[in-house]
Amino acid sequence: MTTPAPDWVRRLIQDQRTSPETQVVEFDLASESVDYREVLECIFASDSISVW
Secondary structure, eight states: OOSOOOHHHHHHHHHHHHSTTOOOOOOOTTSTTOOHHHHHHHHHHOSOOOOO
């Protein structure tokens, strides 16, 4: 995320976290210590991706 998430996004992410077949991984792209190699590895290992 590059900006603070709106409430509805936080609720949506929380709903996704409670689903037993879903694994949620968040990256704060505003952080100066983002490991883009890890971001890419997660992207290519995922079945689907949501960007907020």
